[in-house]
Amino acid sequence: MTVTRVKVPLLDLKAQYAPIRDDVHKAVAEVLDSMAFIGGPYVQTLESELSSYVGAKHGIGVSSGTDALLVAMMALGIGPGDEVITSPYTFFATAGCVDRLGATLKFVDIDPATYNIDPALIEAAITPKTKAIVPVHLFGQCADMAAINEIACKHEISVIEDAAQAIGARDADGRFAGNLGRIACFSFYPSKNLGAAGDGGMVTTNDDELAHTMSIMRNHGMEPAYHHEIMGGNFRLDGIQGAVLSVKLPHLDAWAEGRRKNAELYREMFEARGLLEHLELPFVRPGVHHIYNQYVVRVATEKRDPLLAHLRANDVGCAVYYPSGCHTQPCLAHQGYKAGDFPISEAAALSTLSLPIFGELSDEQRDTVVDVVAEFFEA
Secondary structure (H helix, E strand, O other): OOOOOOOEOOOOHHHHHHHHHHHHHHHHHHHHHHOOOEOOHHHHHHHHHHHHHHOOOEEEEEOOHHHHHHHHHHHOOOOOOOEEEEOOOOOHHHHHHHHHOOOEEEEOOEOOOOOOEOHHHOHHHOOOOEEEEEOEOHHHOOOOHHHHHHHHHHHOOEEEEEOOOOOOOEOOOOOEOOOOOOEEEEEOOOOOOOOOOOOOEEEEEOOHHHHHHHHHHOEOOEOOOOOEOOOOOEOEOEHHHHHHHHHHHHHHHHHHHHHHHHHHHHHHHHHHOOOOOOOEOOOOOOOOEOOOOOEEEEOOHHHHHHHHHHHHHOOEOOEOOOOOOHHHOHHHHHHOOOOOOOHHHHHHHHHEEEEOOOOOOOHHHHHHHHHHHHHHHHO
């Protein structure tokens, strides 16, 4: 089989943007004309649209996915003396927010197939000080929320979904990420499946009191004007981001379906080239709707970095999410963890890499990715 190779970026935001360019420009112009730059009607519209999309009662727009996590934890009163259970194999913000509030991180290792927190290990980490469990829906697949919520309910512990990579994902019961815990946190970083024109985030909840608290906290805890009964921060979402995201939200399912289709084609093509003995492709739990924020494959540890180098030398975009666990980050050393504490997470960090999966991937680009990977293993 002869493949005409082309350059393949890891993500092509321009290809996604081109068909909606005029709609985005119109929406931004409306915000500029209205001068509703922070909060206001465009943010409120997005809050209503997105909370309705995930099936939650409330949506509160905030300044980033990190601030979504932070305001969720603050609203639950998490602070010194409290413990928060989460995964060490995730973007740093998940653990960083716990530490910033002075709480103790209780890491639990991951399931080797899904890379999400392993529910079977959670209960052993619970103590009387445990205030919350923060499962991360990593790479676009929901954690096993039925098992996690059963444990949380038994011990009367709040669950905060880190759904930063999972907008549009659904668990095995059909419910959307964002409606599977007490609070859920989304990121609209530009590279996400639903990305803003800058930073942005949202928290969703079905709890009226928590929704009110978080809506006040995002504006320095102020209610009424210049009265601060509670501490908050500057976690406000810009009107321009609200308007841009409202333009993009109706396209989200189609974009995700393009990613899912590419994942299916990758599996067929890698199998046809005899590569499944070398590549462990993404595992999807039965009944789960994966939205492939990243397409992460696993190879033998000694082959991972050489494969990365080979892909890059042939103009194929690739990346490692994540090269080390949060538990080994120097700024979290005082939490008391060390290399070797979470062997499954550490093995994943050394053996996984991400390939291009964006919905606009052309046939030629997908053929190139498969051909370059095959060339590496056939050499």
